[in-house]
Amino acid sequence: MGGVVVVGGGLGGLRAAESLRASGYAGAITVVGDEPHLPYNRPPLSKEALSGGVEIDRLLFRRKAGVDDVAWLLGRAAVASDLAAHTVTLADGASLEFDGLVIASGIRPRRLPIPGPSGGRHVLRTADDAGYLRSRMAPGTHVIIMGAGFIGCETAATARKLGCEVAIVAIDPEPMVRPLGTELGAGLRRRHEAHGVHFHLGHTIDAFHGTSYDVESVSLSDGTELPASIVIEAVGSVTNVEWLDGNGLDLSDGLLVDSAMQVDTPLAPVVAVGDIARHPNALFDGIPRRIEHWNMPTETGRRAGATLAALLGGSEPDRSPFTAMPSFWSDQYSYRLQSFGMPGIADRIVVVDGDPDGPCIVEYHDATGLIGVVGVDRTQDLVPYRKQLMSRGLATR
Amino acid sequence: MTVRITIDPGKCQGYGQCCFEADDIFLLGDEPPVRASADVAEDRRADAERAADVCPMQAITVE
Known part of the structure; x- marks a missing residue:
């Protein structure tokens, strides 16, 4: 079989597959997903899909034409892997051989051990x-x-x-x-x-x-x-890394990757994307972090696909600094909150316009200056903020 | 040759992520919440596709 195996049928897996094709990779691509659905959009699940009902066809991502020939193995979980042997094992016992591997298995909700019935x-x-x-x-x-x-x-x-x-x-x-x-x-x-x-x-x-x-x-x-x-x-998440046990990887907080999204292993060409990828971001402090924001699977998947296409094609991947703008939004009742940057690592927070009970703009700073912004019902005003954040000098770390 | 961009009015909720990504192609307004430029040159296709990728409602089609 061979080709590229993508473990994870979410947005990160989809974007990595699309990027492999856009980067010229013409070999086989197989995506393994433990859910029965093609890649779909999760943010509506706590909002309109929860209030109005789940219509999976409305949630599915549009897939670029390049991935029309991808094989989707859905409802099948990866349970083990042997990077040296270039194989991934599925729960039903099937073994997939790969030339290159994309780790896009993401996260699952953390469960706390609390006494009492588990029903409900x-x-x-x-x-x-x-x-x-x-x-x-x-x-x-x-x-x-x-x-x-x-x-x-x-x-x-x-x-x-x-x-x-x-x-x-x-x-x-x-x-x-x-x-x-x-x-x-x-x-x-x-x-x-x-x-x-x-x-x-x-x-x-x-x-x-x-x-x-x-x-x-x-x-x-x-x-x-x-x-x-x-x-x-809803008390946080854990990474779906168990299927990677036994390969000598540091799995303590997702997968550490370099700026090209490559996992440091001599055993096989491996990249990681999305919620599971602990990646540096030179727009900020360069310290590798997992960023569970919706736009990061797209940003990391694009880079990872290009990297793996280069590795499999025998050329050196682009290892220039990774610079992506983390972005999130949240709709609650009638208000909309939107953010850019890394507000969570700020040491100084200033409400610069409006007040926190109504429409407002909040700036987040550290020693290097502005590192994040949050707007509540102020979408238009965030345009110049995002530009300012994108023009930050690159971290030298 | 130009890039044809369509925004599905039944899906767009005015998050503006496309405008943040390419503010010379997508314009925030009131009604409709976002408009796409009618005249986007072929060399901007990749930018338009990046903007479509980050639409939270996946409302943008680039042809």
């Missing part, structure tokens, strides 16, 4: 998750959300729209505090509270109570007991 505990990562949760959310349903990050807050807003009773339990002092900071986080919390969401911040869930089939209540670290029909756990 859910996550929101896949279209199937969203479809199931949609069927469980009705007016008056008691929804407990663990975690006050973007997925937790967007899900809370959608659950309120559906008429559910919603409580958010999180250890953080404010919602979305790590990327946004305390002041904006507090402003967004007040908006959620005005829409009827109850926050239990600085606390954890210590136990679930109910039958073996379903949770009926949760108890918090301060002794509070809350009624619960369903619990949605």
